[in-house]
Amino acid sequence: MNRDLQGRQVILVLALALPVVILLGLGNGAVPLSAAETMGGLWHYLSGDGSSQAAIIVGQLRLPRILLAAVVGAILASSGAAMQGLFRNPLADPSLIGVTAGASLGASLMIVMSGSVVFGYAGLTLISIGAFVGGLLSVLLVYSLASSPNGTSVATMLLAGIAITALAGGLGNLLEFLADNEILRQISLWRMGGLDGADYPRLVIAGLVCGAMMLALPQFATALNALLLGESEARHLGINVARVKIGLIVCVAIGVGTAVALAGTIAFVGLIVPHMVRMLTGPDHRRLLPASALAGSCLLVLADTAARLVLAPTELPVGVVTALIGVPFFISLLRRRHHYGMQ
């Protein structure tokens, strides 16, 4: 009862924080803008007059990138929350089902194959497609490895995910080993995750996928709540467990596949954000899923802003920032986990 109220308050606060964080991101960067300049630039850009310097910086450079960060953060964090529920394991993360490693390998393959032929925008698009397809294929492989006529075992899926991740990692390393320096640098930069390729077409794709996820995932909230008790317990509570598993895995595979394809591998958002949110809202997925999505958005926008600021005008890959900030924070959470009943 108290948690219900607290959960709603958390969602409200996060929903109010997101626009603030976005404005903060719009105003900060290599060229600092005052709040008035930011708002003015944004207003001019949105009203179609994009000629002033502020309008170009805000509207063309920062806005797509920041919105992409928000969308990718929402996808990764809500996927993480869903996977932790499905695997009944608070250490699960969206990459567990092999999607990230597969996408990485797909992208590396594309970089190696297209690197010397296709440049610029076309190359970036090819890499994204390669990543998306690679991610989906490896999830498919993991899922079929874990499925038998008796159903799909999430424990086997976890192990199969680790195996496929290792395999894809090995193949990726082989590619890097054989690649020349220029391509090697491209691959490793892509792996670190970055939002510098953001533009409006990509944002639209990510936004559509994110929107679809935000509509689909809450349908599974009650089922995920019951699943935390155990699979057969959920079945006894009337949940069609097999259907829920497939639905969630498809959602997460498409969502994370898209996120990785457009922004590279961004570490720890999917693992940490649901944890932090669970400390505030409790494990009820009706509150956890939307709150995680909002918190993931805020966090990734902040991390990206930091990535643009720390070494300005050089931009750090955002994946580096999430790992460097996220890991110490996560360790401090681990040390206090008994305070909130996590075993």
Add this chain to the structure above:
Amino acid sequence: MSLVKLKKVDAAPWGEFSLQQIELELAAGEVLGVIGPNGAGKTSLLKLLSGDISPTGGNYELLGKAISAWEPMPRARVLAVLPQLSLLNFPYTVEEVILLGRTPHRSGLDSDRQVLREVLSATDTAALQGRIYTQLSGGEKQRVQLARVFAQIWRDEGSPRLLLLDEPTTALDLAHQQLIMESVKGLAKTGCGVVIVAHDFNLVAAMADQVVAVSGGQLVSRGSPETVLTQNLFEEVFGVRVIISTHPESGHPLVIHL
């Protein structure tokens, strides 16, 4: 129409037969005790009844309808299961765990809270309501899980219900054992059939209208507590010698271990 009807049911969930030629019938409001040594197939029988494992031969009908023909949701409204072990390690509050039992019902918040209040008192968990489940003791967790399955089938919604309990009192102190027994009996009186797997023969003798003994995947004895709980049965099935007496107050059979 009987609540549960099994005719010559075989089940082989792991390739080998774990249950063979099971014949069973249970009416609404009846309490069935299941006894047997370790590995005899008691839990398999419960899993068969709950639909977790499907029959490889014979017929199992729940409320006159083959178990495989039930959709998950309607089945969950008439059938609740308390497993032997619960591995919940997410920090739900006790109240949240119990309300999960209302998942199959669309009965609205008010009626869910009414059910919550009733099952809290039926399991003496009201004092734990706001506590975090993972921080409870074993016996407290067992009572909360009991409250959850009670909540699932607490109300008579126009159809007989079935409650399956796998060793429901193993972690409970004497006072709570008695409370749970009373609550289960009360639930049975409202038209809920109950199947209890237990190693506590005196609990079974006091609760059950009907007892079955399972051994090697077969039902070796079936009938009233008086006819099943005999010295012969204990020697043949459990390999132990016991004295069968009569409870001085209730008149139920009393099993005395040597």
